[in-house]
Amino acid sequence: MAITEENPGYKWVGTRPIRPDGLEKVTGKAQFGADLMLPGMLFGKVVRSPHAHARIISIDTTAAEAMVGVKAVITGSDFPDLAANGAHPSEIDVANNTIAREKVLYEGHVVAAVAATTREQAEAAAKAVEVTYEILPHVLTVDEAMADDAPLLHEGMITKGVDPAPEEASNVASKILHERGDLDQGFGEADVVVEREFTTKPVHQGYIEPHAAVADANSDGRAHIWCSSQGHFQMRAYSASVLGISPGMLKVTAAEIGGGFGGKTVIYLEPLAVRLSQRAGRPVKLVMDRDEVFRATGPTSGTRIKVKMGVAKDGKITAAEVWMAYEAGAYAGSPVGAAGMTAIACYDIPNFVVEGYDVVCNKPRVAAYRAPGAPMAAFAVESVLDELARDIGMDPIDIRLANAAVEGTQASYGPKFPRIGFVETLEAIKDHPNYTADLGPNQGRGIAAGFWFNAGMMSSATVHINENGTATVVTGSPDIGGSRQSMALMAAEELGIPYESIKAVVADTETVGFNDVTGGSRVTLATGAAVVDACRLIIEDLRARAAKTWDVELDQVEWVDGQAQHVEGAQPPLSMKDLAAKSGRTGGPISANASLNSRGVGAGFSTQLCDVEVDPETGVTRVVRYLTAQDAGRAISPDYVEGQMQGGVVQGIGWALSEEYIHDSDGVMENPGFLDYRIPVASDLPMIDCAIVEVPNPAHPYGVRGVGEVGIVPPMAAVGNAINDALDVRMTDLPMSPVKVLEALNEQRD
């Protein structure tokens, strides 16, 4: 583990104890979204469009309603027309994606839902809902969607960000642009210029737990939702909007969440379950099949990206030109904005133009996926940079060091970087034995780097001191990768009591203050800061109680090692346990709340080193060695920091080598299952070596930057660069499947 700044004597932060929720998860007790059973609960089933683009002519539910056991059938007309109510366009899109009203925009788009007493009855009733469609021409890719005569998904879509605004509607929702310096001059100064075009397919987050929601509606309009999501406050807000009610009418309890990676920051089932429950007067459970997860929930964008970069012989990048088009799926909102901001953010480049397009097409609406938008752009830019390094005969780490963004560099997206740790990740790779390990025949080594902003946003936390001096830490951030452990570790450090005497829990929307989603790598940073704030309020309170007990001024009391101490030692210390036991005499229960809109977000960088072996006969690529170096700021919980790093890398390896959405010419997904949409399995992989780099974020009490996302940015280019190193073929189309590698090798042989 590479550490650039020594641990300043933390007792708990940086240790590896057992996670608070671990026991329930190894014994099968943990309750995930689909695990809840309520008395009288009905099973629901969603009816989905078989067409990629069609107008709904009619929906006949009479046959379904008449079937045995069926208690409710709903369609789009059972929800308020938000467009007619003047709602914000983004809210209307969420509502229409939840259940279609006039048109279906992708295969799998919801058109109706049923609830019945058994699963089998619900499935039969779903099949009995008769929908008449007028099939419309569809577009599946950015190329098709941007063509001159392309059929339109949204007749009124005028491209934003273009001056003057276009008069004609198109499938291009918006254009983004970042530029600096003089491109012609920059390319003029280059000794070598490389220009390449890259394509990537939509890929799914691939969480193993399908979406699930249970709703129990009361006759007074209130309802309780249990669901697995990355943010139950967000589920409450979105659901209330779609249902046309006040958020306060809904209580949402966060079930344990079986993976999300961004894909569970959005709603699909929740408002449908509530409406079905209202209609039936009984609780309703809706659970997706894996097939539905693939067809109708959040992949990230397929893309086309063109990159032209020039370098001088000394390795300095003189100019970069990036053009990219990102599929948004059915509604505007691809992550092309973040892609534009991150594409070249690792480097200090004097002349550049980055241009991007957000393009709708007849595929499921894209959802956030781990550093949304950044990985595809990095695949393109880092591949071209690798080629430039080869062309000028420079080491791939050295060319990155020669251009690396450092503190004070004007980031390509605007502001100057504060203290960042990109250079340290490059050095960590260079210092690691993997960097000089021997390579065998048909093996190659690739390097790539990545940047992600990380996020702050809003969080709340409550800390209770129990009567025996133990503590309960309550937040509203669903724990997706071990965050309850990092909350407990920071609380232990602050309060000075053992980690084991702290219980960290995730509370429902009525029990703790608002929390934004668990996303953007923000929970340890922002919710952690709220926990630290609440702990500090507790300590202030405890000091005051000790001062009261001793009849001294407050400044005579300090909090050290979990106990109140008199500064001159005139009194025997009062432990947390002592103070808790007598809390009734000193002012009542000891409890504190803290809420904040987090400041001090610290950017994250990752550099990765990949060794592959390619079989030249079959084109099969196997990752044989992998090292990831990432700046965590401070690793509060090193076990789960490594877990995020390793998990991000392996998702990236899947994206690089095997994962892709395949649609037939009718726009129907052909591989909606794990057999044909192949995510990496244990036997595909080596161990994933980790170098945690710690360049503390100066704006966070423990130096946290956030670690969840940036690890998925470099792998595709790292793998591609390694394949190129092995066999001298430049792969530009993801996934780099055996067939494509073989084609590239055959072209090379010709």
Added chain:
Amino acid sequence: MAQVHFSAGLRDLTGGLAQVEVEATTVRRLVVALEEMFPGIGEHLNEASSVAIDGEIFTDADYEPVSNSSEVHFLDIFQGG
């Protein structure tokens, strides 16, 4: 005067200007001043932008202080995963 920078995507609202100097003490007052200079930009900045003040990025920064030496960048909002 705070230095305010606009990304290329915002420049159709600023008549092509990449940078202006504005006297303001908070982001909200800065946006009000910018709206006077470039009518229509205020709504866009409020809805579709986050803001970086001296390198630190904020999503909701209305009352964040801005000083005469501040460097302010308006950025497109992005989503995390």
Added chain:
Amino acid sequence: MARTHVTTVVNGDETEFLTDDSTSLLNALRDEVGLTGAKEGCGTGDCGACSVMVDDKVTCACLVFAPEVDGSTILTVEGLADSGELHPLQQCFLEGAALQCGICTPGFLISAKALLDKNPDPTETEIRYALAGNLCRCTGYDKIIRAVQEAAREMRDQ
């Protein structure tokens, strides 16, 4: 519709339930027996989240009809610990941080137990292939493999 009466031993206890012939063992365990430790990740035998042992053989509970297990002995994750004492695999998964979200964990524990029952000293490659039918999207498998190696060591030393 007539339902079928099934008699099994689940986690050491004789267990009876009624089921439709078309109901999967997974849904019967979850809905009828009330054991929700085995999860449905795909319903097609591709992810292994529903892995249970049926008569000492690792089985995707989503691929078996419930009436097929009449007379069988079934082990689910809920039966791994012995009177509250964790199985070494459970303990090593905890200590080695071999889970993040935890949805795949029950299936991995069952598959790993089946491996170690047959092969107490597996190589890393043998572990990777034995667990290749269990998908994990969070961990990248690194810490899972290490936890199984550690549990194997501890069980050999016992």
